[in-house]
Amino acid sequence: MLRRPPPLMPGAPIAVVAPASAPRTAATYEQGLAQLTETYEVRRAWRPGSERGYLSAPDADRVDALHRAIEDPDIRAIFCVRGGYGCLRLLHRIDWALARRHPTLLVGYSDVTALHLAFYTKARWTGLSGPVVTEWAEADSATL
Numbered sequence: 001m002l003r004r005p006p007p008l009m010p011g012a013p014i015a016v017v018a019p020a021s022a023p024r025t026a027a028t029y030e031q032g033l034a035q036l037t038e039t040y041e042v043r044r045a046w047r048p049g050s051e052r053g054y055l056s057a058p059d060a061d062r063v064d065a066l067h068r069a070i071e072d073p074d075i076r077a078i079f080c081v082r083g084g085y086g087c088l089r090l091l092h093r094i095d096w097a098l099a100r101r102h103p104t105l106l107v108g109y110s111d112v113t114a115l116h117l118a119f120y121t122k123a124r125w126t127g128l129s130g131p132v133v134t135e136w137a138e139a140d141s142a143t144l
Helices: 026-039 059-071 087-093 096-101 112-123
Strands: 013-017 041-045 077-080 105-108 127-129
Touching: 013 026, 013 059, 026 041, 041 059, 059 077, 059 087, 059 096, 087 112, 096 112, 105 112, 112 127
Parallel strands: 013 041, 013 077, 077 105, 105 127
Antiparallel strands: none
16 A cells, blocks of 8 residues: 655745765756745755765765655655765665655656666655756746
8 A cells, every 4th residue: 555645835844865876066956946945845965975976975874864754743845955876876875664654745757766666566665757956046937
């Protein structure tokens, strides 16, 4: 049985995580974050500075941020900063029991699809293939 999270409404608390690549530019990320903040209450947000090459942070840090977002009972959705590369490296580290206890809407695409499929298979989550944070800066209303 699918575990649907509560509907995502304007003003809802969300988390922003970077399970894959770092944003190409800090400005694009900050603009996207500002756009999200106009609609949602951003409670947990990824902070630039922990990048490791192409990745947003070391694997352990990225999965820890994902776990913190999942275990926060107030968070209604987890928005990913960017796709790219790195999500597959997290799958064996994710606490699937935690995920089953706290179904949360996961938003992203590209490399985040690996997470969507894993969360569906292991925790019966639904996901949303939608714009990542770096795209919110320039997205039109039809996209959002």
